[in-house]
């Protein structure tokens with residue numbers, strides 16, 4: 783008995799082409815195992831693979847561009863709405879205006895100076911309250 787005869791085992795397997803999947807018999811132990819039921823399927827699978835690889839490349843590129851676009855815009859969902867960074871910036875300015883107004887109230891100042899600090903405080907707080915009102919309107 784030769785080793786060829788021992789290794790000649792017929793096994794059932796399935797065609798590797800996704801749209802076929804047909805069962806076929808192949809002889810194990812003789813060279814590279816067949817992946818496809820036919821030469822037609824082998825060629826078609828190669829075409830399918832190249833097409834899918836091309837599509838994946840196009841989609842990868844679209845995804846890369848879209849992510850770049852998202853990063854470039856930051857978070858600006860709607861007209862007139864602040865990004866989190868803009869909100870933080872406005873709050874810092876309001877905090878500064880409040881500190882200055884508190885200081886002139888405590889230490890006293892000319893009415894002209896008091897008026898200036900009060901105006902600055904109003905200008906700093908008004909847009910924050912407007913933004914809060916916009917957010918509240920969206921939640922409601």
Ligand SMILES: [Zn+2]
Pocket residue numbers: 797798799802803804818819820823
């Ligand atoms: Zn097939």
